[in-house]
Each structure stands twice: as C-alpha cells, then as structure tokens.
Amino acid sequence: MDVVELHRRASEEFVRQVASVRPHQWGDPTPCSDWTVRDLVNHVVGEERWTVPLLAGRTIEDVGDSLDGDLLGDDPASAASHAARAAQNAVTEPVLRGATVHLSYGEEQAAEYVYQLAADHLVHGWDLAVSIGAPVHLDPQVVDGISTWFKEREDLYRGGGAIGPRLEGYSDPTSTLLGAFGRDPAWTxxxxxxxxxxxxxxxxxxxxxxxxxxxxxxxxxxxxxxxxxxxxxxxxxxxxxxxxxxxxxxxxxxxxxxxxxxxxxxxxxxxxxxxxxxxxxxxxxxxxxxxxxxxxxxxxxxxxx
The missing domain is CATH 3.10.450.50 (Nuclear Transport Factor 2; Chain: A,)
Known part of the structure; x- marks a missing residue:
C-alpha cells in the first residue's frame, strides 16, 4: 500500500474515533500521560493543520505561532474532520513529485513526512479509542505498512525521546507495533x-x-x-x-x-x-x-x- 493511502486510512479512522468522544470524556486521561483526550485530539489536528502549508513549501518560520493553542473550538469533531480532509488533499501531489518538506530537523522527503503522519494517526487513534472505551479498529494493512516503515526508525525515535521503552512479548502484529511505540496494549x-x-x-x-x-x-x-x-x-x-x-x-x-x-x-x-x-x-x-x-x-x- 502506498503512503498516501496509508495516511488516508489512518486519518479517517482517527476522525471516526473523534466523533465517538462523548461530552464528558474530553478531560479523561490517555496513554500519553501528560495529555487528556482533548489534548491528544488537539495535537493530531495541529499536525494536520501544519501539513497543508509545509507540503506547499512553506517553512516553520513562515507558519510561526499561527497554529499554537486550541484548534478544536466548540466542535472538535468538525475541526478534526475538516483538518483531516485538507491534509489528505495536500499530500498526493508532493509525494508523487518527490518534493521535500521543511521540518524541525531540516529538509525531508515528502513521502517520509507523510509516513510519520500516518504512524502518528494510527498510534494516536489507538490511544483515543482505549481512552474513551470505544472499539479499536486498526486496519491490518495500515499496521503492516507502518510496521515495515518503522523497523528502521524505531531507534531514532527512541533516541530522540519521541517514544518510551519498547514493550516486548507480543505475538500479534498490532500489539507488537504498539509495544514498539512504547504502548502497553492492555492499557485502560x-x-x-x-x-x-x-x-x-x-x-x-x-x-x-x-x-x-x-x-x-x-x-x-x-x-x-x-x-x-x-x-x-x-x-x-x-x-x-x-x-x-x-x-x-x-x-x-x-x-x-x-x-x-x-x-x-x-x-x-x-x-x-x-x-x-x-x-x-x-x-x-x-x-x-x-x-x-x-x-x-x-x-x-x-x-x-
């Protein structure tokens, strides 16, 4: 599966989970110990909002602090849906063209950036589902695609402090990937x-x-x-x-x-x-x-x- 399709499927599943959040759950805890449900959703929506200008060739300095703070407003589900759709529309052409994107650590291939986004949507989609007690639906093909991509990047992620220690001992692909990202698949x-x-x-x-x-x-x-x-x-x-x-x-x-x-x-x-x-x-x-x-x-x- 190509990275554009991986991103589309992972982001659509995340949007579906956001729509399932009940009003009283926005302050609930998540596997990301410093984030509530609202914090987690705001983080992912922020990534989607950044995707459009970065893939259009703008720099982090160009965007500045315009996407800081709360991006969800009074209707988080609509905010997540609109942001995801705009990001999905923005990724295809730069990936096919082999464009580069300006990230915090320097220039990166657009395809690599979109893999990062897809992985974040997939893992945070699981975070959100278990936080609100919703059924977890991680697309096996997306799990397989992200797992293959992540094998060569896990040490880099962990060395940079982006993920916690690997949790071992899982046999199924989804739990193995979550463990690689420092997640406990049994978290509630x-x-x-x-x-x-x-x-x-x-x-x-x-x-x-x-x-x-x-x-x-x-x-x-x-x-x-x-x-x-x-x-x-x-x-x-x-x-x-x-x-x-x-x-x-x-x-x-x-x-x-x-x-x-x-x-x-x-x-x-x-x-x-x-x-x-x-x-x-x-x-x-x-x-x-x-x-x-x-x-x-x-x-x-x-x-x-």
Missing part, C-alpha cells in the same frame, strides 16, 4: 488513575491522593497485626495520610510494579523513612485496589512480615 483509563495515585504518594501530596479516591473510599492499613485498621470515608482516610506524612521523617513511597486488570489493580511498593539514628528504614508491600468510575474506591494494604 484505570492505568492512568493508578499511575496518578502512585505519583501523588511519591510526592506526599495528600490533596492529589484524595482526588483519585471516591468520597466513600475504604482503606485498610497494615497495622496492627494481623488485620490492620479499616477506615471508611474520604475525611477519615485523609486523616490517615496526613498523620503518616506529618509524623514520618522524610517519608517516600516508590512504586515498583503495577498490574491492572479491569476494575482491580495490584501495586507493589517500597516505603522508606529516616530513622532517629539517621539510618534509612524501609518496608515493602502491596496495595490491592478496586476502582469505580475512574476513581479508587478501595485500597487494601499488605506489608512483608
């Missing part, structure tokens, strides 16, 4: 909640911790043995964490491993602190979490004996 919005909760504990940020918990959350602490203490409700749980961080010298939580399955998660962690004699003490343990509506409603903690 629950992963983002658990990751944010771990980051809040690492910072000792009680407000951020409580934001990830439901108002009726349940917490079971690790002491006293053998069953710990059961605390119910946001106010009581907050008091537990405020007391821990206030009364522990240089308390640090570190997440060592996370496994998320549906509405359940297991987090393996290390908790350390400064002893009175100056030495660093620590314990290792796990949390068994239950999630509801994107928040943690139950946190049961266990420590190595």
């Amino acid at each position: 919005p629950a992963h983002a909640t658990v990751e944010r909760l771990g980051a809040a504990f690492a910072r000792g940020d009680v407000d951020a911790i409580m934001y990830e918990l439901t108002p009726d959350c349940v917490f079971e602490s690790t002491s006293p043995a053998p069953d710990g203490t059961r605390v119910v409700g946001g106010k009581a749980v907050r008091e537990q964490w405020e007391q821990l961080f206030d009364q522990t010298n240089d308390a640090v939580f570190e997440t060592e491993e996370t496994v998320v399955l549906g509405d359940r998660a297991v987090v393996r962690w290390r908790f350390s602190w400064n002893e009175a004699d100056g030495h660093r003490g620590h314990v290792r343990g796990v949390d068994v979490l239950r999630l509801r509506d994107g928040k943690v409603c139950e946190k049961l903690s266990y420590v190595k004996g």
Whole structure:
C-alpha cells in the first residue's frame, strides 16, 4: 500500500474515533500521560493543520505561532474532520513529485513526512479509542505498512525521546507495533488513575491522593497485626495520610510494579523513612485496589512480615 493511502486510512479512522468522544470524556486521561483526550485530539489536528502549508513549501518560520493553542473550538469533531480532509488533499501531489518538506530537523522527503503522519494517526487513534472505551479498529494493512516503515526508525525515535521503552512479548502484529511505540496494549483509563495515585504518594501530596479516591473510599492499613485498621470515608482516610506524612521523617513511597486488570489493580511498593539514628528504614508491600468510575474506591494494604 502506498503512503498516501496509508495516511488516508489512518486519518479517517482517527476522525471516526473523534466523533465517538462523548461530552464528558474530553478531560479523561490517555496513554500519553501528560495529555487528556482533548489534548491528544488537539495535537493530531495541529499536525494536520501544519501539513497543508509545509507540503506547499512553506517553512516553520513562515507558519510561526499561527497554529499554537486550541484548534478544536466548540466542535472538535468538525475541526478534526475538516483538518483531516485538507491534509489528505495536500499530500498526493508532493509525494508523487518527490518534493521535500521543511521540518524541525531540516529538509525531508515528502513521502517520509507523510509516513510519520500516518504512524502518528494510527498510534494516536489507538490511544483515543482505549481512552474513551470505544472499539479499536486498526486496519491490518495500515499496521503492516507502518510496521515495515518503522523497523528502521524505531531507534531514532527512541533516541530522540519521541517514544518510551519498547514493550516486548507480543505475538500479534498490532500489539507488537504498539509495544514498539512504547504502548502497553492492555492499557485502560484505570492505568492512568493508578499511575496518578502512585505519583501523588511519591510526592506526599495528600490533596492529589484524595482526588483519585471516591468520597466513600475504604482503606485498610497494615497495622496492627494481623488485620490492620479499616477506615471508611474520604475525611477519615485523609486523616490517615496526613498523620503518616506529618509524623514520618522524610517519608517516600516508590512504586515498583503495577498490574491492572479491569476494575482491580495490584501495586507493589517500597516505603522508606529516616530513622532517629539517621539510618534509612524501609518496608515493602502491596496495595490491592478496586476502582469505580475512574476513581479508587478501595485500597487494601499488605506489608512483608
């Protein structure tokens, strides 16, 4: 399949996913940890908007900051559709002519640039679908075409910081490609909640911790043995964490491993602190979490004996 067709199919699928976003989902998390659903869509629409002037021979300096900021307005689905159609119309002639395009790292072949765009649409299309809980439809021919192109570029992408570490162990082509782009094919919005909760504990940020918990959350602490203490409700749980961080010298939580399955998660962690004699003490343990509506409603903690 030629790169123009790869780009058309990948961008049309992305537009279809944008049209599936429900009003309350624009602020939801995505596998791109710094982006909400709206941020992700705005990024891709921005790429499409850049495509037209760049393939027409303009430079980055020519475009300047005219495409900065929010490009979605009050109707993101229409903004995505119009931008995709304009980009699709712009790519064919420069690719067939063998034109070059001015990118941030210098001059590039138009066909190579369009491959980059197609790959971004494909991967971010998956990001968007799993973020909003929509069925994932990655065209097998597009996956095959992007996989072949990406094999020689993966190290370059990773070396430049554009993608995360490769995730291994997948047998099907789609999961293998997602893993090459640093994606976990099993990612769900629950992963983002658990990751944010771990980051809040690492910072000792009680407000951020409580934001990830439901108002009726349940917490079971690790002491006293053998069953710990059961605390119910946001106010009581907050008091537990405020007391821990206030009364522990240089308390640090570190997440060592996370496994998320549906509405359940297991987090393996290390908790350390400064002893009175100056030495660093620590314990290792796990949390068994239950999630509801994107928040943690139950946190049961266990420590190595």
